[in-house]
Amino acid sequence: MMKxxxxxxxxxxxxxxxxxxxxxxxxxxxxxxxxxxxxxxDMRAIPESVRMFSSSELGTLSDDxxxxxxxxxxxxTTLATRFAIxxxxxxxxxxxxxxxxxxxxxxxGSIDDLKSLQTEMFEYFTKKSAAAKKKxxxxxxxxxxxxxxxxxxxxxxxxxxxxxxxGLNASYLSTLFKKETGISVTxxxxxxxTDTAKNMLKHSDYTAAEISSxxxxxxxxxxxxxxxxxxxxxxGEYRSRNYRISFAEDQPDSPEDQDDFGDxxxxxxx
Numbered sequence: 357m358m359k360x361x362x363x364x365x366x367x368x369x370x371x372x373x374x375x376x377x378x379x380x381x382x383x384x385x386x387x388x389x390x391x392x393x394x395x396x397x398d399m400r401a402i403p404e405s406v407r408m409f410s411s412s413e414l415g416t417l418s419d420d421x422x423x424x425x426x427x428x429x430x431x432x433t434t435l436a437t438r439f440a441i442x443x444x445x446x447x448x449x450x451x452x453x454x455x456x457x458x459x460x461x462x463x464x465g466s467i468d469d470l471k472s473l474q475t476e477m478f479e480y481f482t483k484k485s486a487a488a489k490k491k492x493x494x495x496x497x498x499x500x501x502x503x504x505x506x507x508x509x510x511x512x513x514x515x516x517x518x519x520x521x522x523g524l525n526a527s528y529l530s531t532l533f534k535k536e537t538g539i540s541v542t543x544x545x546x547x548x549x550t551d552t553a554k555n556m557l558k559h560s561d562y563t564a565a566e567i568s569s570x571x572x573x574x575x576x577x578x579x580x581x582x583x584x585x586x587x588x589x590x591x592g593e594y595r596s597r598n599y600r601i602s603f604a605e606d607q608p609d610s611p612e613d614q615d616d617f618g619d620x621x622x623x624x625x626x
Contacts, residue, residue, distance in 0.1 A: 388559050391435055394478060395443035395555065396506065397486025405432075405478040409471060425470045429461045433477055440481040442555075444488030453480060497522040498536045501529065502544070509549055511572050515541065549573070550586040557595040564591040 393401035417427040519526040568579035
């Protein structure tokens with residue numbers, strides 16, 4: 357009878373060896389940053405991916421170095437594909453691209469070739485995500501305003517800044533923006549920040565307070581108010597229902613786990 361591949365004894369041995377060798381895997385938040393950039397169509401995804409794929413904290417999936425990087429590439433491409441789809445890329449297009457990249461990886465004869473392919477793959481999906489966000493055809497001025505907003509969600513975005521970026525009078529830009537998008541600049545910014553907050557609540561371990569600060573909300577209470585107005589749920593409620601579900605990771609199964617998770621979500625709303 358075949359031995360179980362994963363059991364408590366083998367896990368304990370591996371954990372001991374990792375500690376002895378001063379090794380740890382990437383933290384979840386560290387690994388997810390590159391994919392969040394990709395999903396947003398943010399070109400920072402590429403250098404972040406290069407950094408992560410060359411890190412000394414990559415897992416060991418095979419004793420053969422080349423095969424190990426091939427396995428890591430497949431895992432990375434799978435995640436990139438899912439995030440690209442969540443970013444608006446057509447599913448069939450994303451899956452077909454994934455198949456082609458993995459087929460190419462299978463033919464790679466060196467780790468350097470795989471690293472180059474990883475960079476190409478990330479660039480492809482990031483650009484596809486960026487293009488998906490421009491499906492609506494806007495004027496050059498409104499497009500420039502949207503790109504500025506999406507690139508500065510972590511800081512206060514002022515009409516003065518948008519006017520300088522687009523070269524238009526602030527009042528005229530405000531009118532043009534609403535005419536083309538159907539909503540005000542302020543509402544557009546809130547919508548984008550809320551969308552980003554939803555992703556962070558689903559895919560990261562950042563608290564509501566940290567997310568509020570990272571997305572330049574005036575206060576956590578204001579963030580919670582806006583979030584509930586936009587989604588009908590508090591940040592804690594949203595996280596308890598959606599945490600990492602896009603990766604088919606189960607919600608806590610046992611009553612004890614459910615209670616712990618609910619307690620954490622409630623604490624974040626306070």
